[in-house]
Amino acid sequence: MAIKPEDLLRAIATMRGDAVCVPTMTTVPAWRTIAPDDLSVVCVGFMGGASSLGLGLALARPDRRVIVFDGDGSLLMQLGSLATVAAAQPRNLVHLVFKNGVYQTSGAQEVPGGLQVDFVAMAKAAGYREAYALADLDAFRRRFPATLRQEGPVLVELSTGLAEQTPMTAPGGKPFSQQVEELREKLREL
Amino acid sequence: MPESIPASLIIDVLKDTFREARAALAAEGYRAPRHEHLGWILSVPDTHQKSVLAALDKERAIRVLTCATEDEAVAIAAGLYIGGEPVALMIQHAGLYASVNTLRGVALDGRLPVFYMIGLLGREKDREPRDSRHSMVRYCEPLLDLFGVPHARLEGPSDVHLIPEYYRLSRARRGPAVLLVGLETS
């Protein structure tokens, strides 16, 4: 069973409180409409960088949660970041992997290993404090609030279907540089 | 002629640079951090600056985070900057080549101040880098020029004033700024 990514993002939006969110790839257009003008900064133009961008934010602001919405292909591109995150031990980092088995944004080519790749095992082996997989929206709704309170880093592998939009079909949003400056200002005031 | 710079000198100047950066952040309205350290070094180990990295192991005022790739280091630096933390990268020329897309996508497109110290392993004392026998050394400055990244050589103890200058330059230009460490640090 695969979860509709838009449903997942809507559920996250109701639960995330004042967490900083870092979407990438197909979560970008959906998140832009679900949570406009909020505490988010996207990873577009540097594929694989979401986990590291989130790590930097989490280390700089240990007082608040940081939630990364990673792609499976993206995480494979910077797989070593699992070890870097684990070694830095950010207690406030939640790393969500939207596992659709494909590079949807570039045309839905299968990622190496397709759905076989086990990100939970990889995160645990790298030293994440916790990692688990979910393929059901209700289970996610039940479990995620506790995940947001527990000590990180935590990785959650989410089995998702294809998104309605990708950054290619729905380009736009604020330029990355503007998002950076706006988030920096908001964080300074908080 | 390039000359070796002692690690202790580089670390003292980095500490002053971070202190100044913290004062600038406070003037911007940032609260004082709850932790003790002045700033962060993100590194994928550089053979040329290994004495600095070794000395930093014992330095409590600076937090060193070893990254698996230079791409990570640049993106982590972006997150730290957004969150109001001073940060510098210590990598080697091969690491710059390995992370060109992130230099472009994060530091340039994101207008993110990323201050790099890049070791020029193999730089010959008696040759200009552009005439080096080693491609790693030869292509570094032309690559930075191509991307419009300001750079200078850190080639002796009298050059260390460039560390705060290039750190400030990265902030003022809101983009990358690079110091090339010409000789292995001592």
Ligand SMILES: Cc1ncc(C[n+]2csc(CCOP(=O)(O)OP(=O)(O)O)c2C)c(N)n1
């Ligand atoms: C360095 C680099 N190589 C290749 C690409 C082309 N590309 C753009 S999006 C994408 C797929 C992203 O896949 P994934 O992270 O799984 O996210 P999804 O689109 O499935 O949500 C690829 C390969 C790129 N942007 N950058």
Ligand SMILES: [Mg+2]
């Ligand atoms: Mg994917």
